[in-house]
Amino acid sequence: GESVGLHLPTLSVQEGDNSIINCAYSNSASDYFIWYKQESGKGPQFIIDIRSNMDKRQGQRVTVLLNKTVKHLSLQIAATQPGDSAVYFCAGEGGGSQGNLIFGKGTKLSVKP
């Protein structure tokens, strides 16, 4: 079946450094990808999305890169701050049902002061 997965379950970075969280997907027909941030005790919060007709999209301190050739996307966080500590999920359009996303299992980002 279709899958979306992250490469590393945990990532530890120094405050001020850049963070890169990677994700792979299996469905080459997926047209839409989203990154979510989930802090402890809260629901997933939308960070940034990208459509398959783009290979890069930038937000505030975040950049998502999409490589359709190898079915890989990444989330880059510039100048990582303690408030960025959370679990990050990638999600891809699952196809079929409208709005149905397939989620990766998450990478826990820890920021060391």
Place this chain on the structure above:
Amino acid sequence: DVKVTQSSRYLVKRTGEKVFLECVQDMDHENMFWYRQDPGLGLRLIYFSYDVKMKEKGDIPEGYSVSREKKERFSLILESASTNQTSMYLCASSGIQGFSPLHFGNGTRLTVT
């Protein structure tokens, strides 16, 4: 900002009880979803709905049902709670215009004893 509100943050129920989890969104979204989130398994889709009185099974509908009598409200029902339904339950909504991310509530942590 989209607001998705889940009526309870924590619930403790006994095996065999009928359990209602309520979710309300304030953005007039057509699509609403129920997920459960478990360590190591990520987010799994239970049920979703495209419109009032419409419902579709997700990946793990067994033991659950849903109700959508009004556009803004989507209820998840556990007909006879079991201990393996102890989990974090997340409600989400999305619009239908183009590519639209899911917006999540803060979750209900249900414990079945």
